[in-house]
Amino acid sequence: MRGLRRIAAHGPEPARIVGGVLVGLVVAMALVGPLLVEGSPTRQDLSAVLQPPSPEALLGRDHLGRSVLVRLVHAARLSVSLGAAAVMAAAVPGILLGLLAAWAGGWTDRVLSGVGDAVLALPGLLLVLLVVALAPGAFWPLFIGLSLAMWVEWFRVTRAASAALLSSPAVEAARLLGFGPWHVLRRHVLPEMAPLFGTLAAFGFAGAVLAVGALGFIGIGLRPPTAEWGLMMVELLPYYDEAPLAMLAPALCLFALVLGLQLLAGRDPR
Amino acid sequence: MGGVARALLRRGVQAALVVVLVSVLCFTLVRLLPGDQALRVAEGRYGYDRVTAASADAVRAELGQDRPAIEQFLAWVGRLAQGDLGASLVTGERVAAEIAYQLGHTLLLSLAALALALLAGPALGLLAGLRPGGALDRAGMVGAAALRAMPVFALGIGLMVLFGVMLGWLPVAGFHDAENIVLPALALGLGLAAASARVARDATVAATNAPFFSFALLRGLSRAQAVRQHVPRNAAVPVLAYLAVNLALLVEGVVVVESLFGWPGIGHALSHAIAARDVPMLQGTALSLGLIFVGLNAFTDVAILAVDPRRRG
Numbered sequence: 001m002r003g004l005r006r007i008a009a010h011g012p013e014p015a016r017i018v019g020g021v022l023v024g025l026v027v028a029m030a031l032v033g034p035l036l037v038e039g040s041p042t043r044q045d046l047s048a049v050l051q052p053p054s055p056e057a058l059l060g061r062d063h064l065g066r067s068v069l070v071r072l073v074h075a076a077r078l079s080v081s082l083g084a085a086a087v088m089a090a091a092v093p094g095i096l097l098g099l100l101a102a103w104a105g106g107w108t109d110r111v112l113s114g115v116g117d118a119v120l121a122l123p124g125l126l127l128v129l130l131v132v133a134l135a136p137g138a139f140w141p142l143f144i145g146l147s148l149a150m151w152v153e154w155f156r157v158t159r160a161a162s163a164a165l166l167s168s169p170a171v172e173a174a175r176l177l178g179f180g181p182w183h184v185l186r187r188h189v190l191p192e193m194a195p196l197f198g199t200l201a202a203f204g205f206a207g208a209v210l211a212v213g214a215l216g217f218i219g220i221g222l223r224p225p226t227a228e229w230g231l232m233m234v235e236l237l238p239y240y241d242e243a244p245l246a247m248l249a250p251a252l253c254l255f256a257l258v259l260g261l262q263l264l265a266g267r268d269p270r
Numbered sequence: 271m272g273g274v275a276r277a278l279l280r281r282g283v284q285a286a287l288v289v290v291l292v293s294v295l296c297f298t299l300v301r302l303l304p305g306d307q308a309l310r311v312a313e314g315r316y317g318y319d320r321v322t323a324a325s326a327d328a329v330r331a332e333l334g335q336d337r338p339a340i341e342q343f344l345a346w347v348g349r350l351a352q353g354d355l356g357a358s359l360v361t362g363e364r365v366a367a368e369i370a371y372q373l374g375h376t377l378l379l380s381l382a383a384l385a386l387a388l389l390a391g392p393a394l395g396l397l398a399g400l401r402p403g404g405a406l407d408r409a410g411m412v413g414a415a416a417l418r419a420m421p422v423f424a425l426g427i428g429l430m431v432l433f434g435v436m437l438g439w440l441p442v443a444g445f446h447d448a449e450n451i452v453l454p455a456l457a458l459g460l461g462l463a464a465a466s467a468r469v470a471r472d473a474t475v476a477a478t479n480a481p482f483f484s485f486a487l488l489r490g491l492s493r494a495q496a497v498r499q500h501v502p503r504n505a506a507v508p509v510l511a512y513l514a515v516n517l518a519l520l521v522e523g524v525v526v527v528e529s530l531f532g533w534p535g536i537g538h539a540l541s542h543a544i545a546a547r548d549v550p551m552l553q554g555t556a557l558s559l560g561l562i563f564v565g566l567n568a569f570t571d572v573a574i575l576a577v578d579p580r581r582r583g
Contacts, residue, residue, distance in 0.1 A: 015415075121287035122560050125522035130295045133544045133552055134302055210421050214522075217423040218529040218541045230423065240431060251424040259419035 019263025026257040030080035033073030041066065041074040041227040050243045059249055062232070063239050068246045071227040076253060078228055082143065083208040087201050089147035094154025095197070099185065101155070102163040113159070116152045124149035125211055132215065137223035142215065146208050154200060161196055165189050202265035206258045213254050229254045273582045277571035281564055288560035289350070296553040297346050301339070355557075356550035358543075365554035369536060373558060376535035380524060380562070382451055383459030384513075387520075391463030392470035392509050396501060399474025410467065417464035422523045426457035426530045442531075454531040458523045462516065469512045473505040480504075507578045514570040521563045536562075 045065035053060045057067035101109040119127065131145030165171060171188050179187075215221025216230030224231060229250035236247040308330035312321045315329070330336050337345075349356070355365035398407040417425070433453060434442030440452050477483060477500055486496040525537035532538070536555045543551035575581055 117284075118287045118291060121284045121564070122291055122556075123518035123521040123563050125518070125525065126556060126559055126563075127291075129525070129540065129544060130292070130299070130552075130556055133299055133547070136544055136547075206419075213421055214423055214526050218526055220541055220544045230421075233424065233427065237427065240427075241435075247427075251421075251427070254421055255419055255424065258421065259416065262419050263415070 013266075015263045016266065019260045019265075022256045022260025023264055024260075026076060026253060026260065027080055029073055029253075030076040034077055037067075037070050037073050039067055039070045041071045042225045043067075050239055050246075052243075053245065060243055060245055062236055062243065062246050068232075068249055071232060072229075072249055072253060074227040075229045075232060075250065078222075078226070079209050079212055079254075079257070082139075082146075082212055083205045086143060086146040086150060086208040087204045089143070090150035090204060091154050091197070091201065094151040095158045097151075098155045098158025099162055099189070101159045102166055103181070109159075112155070116155050119149070119152045124207070125214070128211055128215070129220070132220060136220050139222065142212065142221060146211060150204050150208065153204065154197075157196060157200060158193065161193050162189050165192055199265045202261045206261040206265075209254065209257055209261075273575050274572055277575065278568060281568040281571065284567070285561060285564045288564060289557065292553060292556045292560055293347055293350055294343075296549055296556070297343055299552070300549050350553075355554040358551045359548045360542075360546050360551070365550050368539065368551070369554050369558050372534060372536045372539055372555075375533060376524060376528070376537060376559075376562065379451065379454055379458060379528070379533060379535060380520060380566070382455035383462065383520060383523075384566075386455065386459030387462035387466050387513060388509070391466035392505060395467035395470030395509075396474050396505060398467070399471040399505075400478065400497065400501075402471075402475050407471070411471070414464040414468045417460055418468075420461065422457060422461060422526045423530055425460060426453070426527055429453050429457055430531075454527050454533050457530070458520065458527045461523070462513070462520060465516065466509045466512060469508050470505045473508045474501055477501045477504040503577060507574065510570055510574045510577065514567065514574065517563060517566045517570065520566070521559055524559065 043066060045061065048057075048061050048065045049063055051057065051061040051065070057069060059068040059072065062068055062071070097112055101112045127149045128142070128145035131148060132141045134141050165188060166184075168188070171184055174184050174188060212221055212228065213230030213233075216228045217234045219234070222228045222231060224235065232250040233247055236243060240247045309321065309326040312326045312329045316325055327336075353366070355369070357364050358368060361368070394410055398404070398410040401407060420428075430442045430453060433440045441447070441450050442453065478497070480500075483496060483500055486500060487493065491499070524535065525540055527533065528535045528537035529541045536558050539551060540555035540559065542548070543555055
């Protein structure tokens, strides 16, 4: 007990450890799941509709006789890769433009901040919905909409944090010593902001995964027969009584991933 | 109260941005949608077997689709500026009339959820914060963390199955009685309430550890009196500030919850409009939700200024 307390006091917080384990489990499921569990997520077996768990389908089968476990791991791969891709696509322009705005100041800063304000005028999901309306059911509008809604947060945080860092005595000294912008960024600005980026990435990831699930759920995200957690839940809603596990499993995966990311991120940065 | 005027001015700018953003996106949408709209209208008028390229061109000229894009866009914005939202491509009803019918339902649902987030959440958080580390605190914070991570639609389904089907206490969907609102409002508001409980709890702990609190006790106030005098207002500011930046969650949740529970509001209409590619309806509903978002933002701005005298000026 005492040892535990000491670890709790000096090591990472217990909540973060739990979060890391949860995220690790889901990511492992996305990476190696489709290799371990054989079968196609869209292969139907109409003679085994809503079958309870069996050795062939460990989590049972859905209303079209598809293995729930196979669909679950493929959906994990989809959500994790879409979330990671959207975070990257939001982070890179967000960080670069944020640094540019903080470095250049003046009109550059004013124009970029204005664009950011314009994007933030609408709730993020509404923006995603309007972009998704271009081609409901397709993958690309979803990805573009998410990145478009998410880059502003990276931009704003980077701009605010780097503006403070750029006016610090350390940076002034480095500039007086004749070091160029690249050195200042690498040595003084980016390392200081790394933890901030970690938090933003975790929250952004959770938000993107939730948005994909929500859109699938209301029928305007990805289309059947794609294996996607939100879509799986809504497809199985009429059969929740006969096959509760088939509906519960995707909900639990989504919940575990989002909870894990939130615990890992610690406090809300906003 | 110069602060209020400034806050409202900023929200006015935001409202204008919402209108520009939504109309530009919807206009782009019409032009990017596959198929020739003029040809389809001409088919409707003359019959699909008698339509010619010439009659399609005539319709195109009539709709102004042969003009340059920028001119068409100005005409589009001009109609919007006159309050003309057009007619739904699916039902043929005026979009403005449909929205006027749905608006009340959406406002009712969002205000019910907001009340939950503003009253129940902070009250629980305050109780938990008065005894940090106590049983209520620990149980409450685990519950709050779980609720915050729960997707709105999963929470909605859970509530439906638990209260609607297994216990049979409440109707799962529909729009007839007052009790129809309970489950959708819970699904929409519980996540926000959990988060605001968490914020209120931390603010309560901070307030009871502050020097002014010790001084109040030193002046001879009982602990209950000191709590009443200092804690609620000090906790209200961060709760409102938290809600202000997370109102987007409420508006996003409206779309999902209304679709799930069959609530006849704007969010439900929005998801239908996207599925049916009903652009006028999409524009109208997206505009209304965007403006509701701005309105709620303005409301929290003013509320923060009313609660916190330090920010006026």
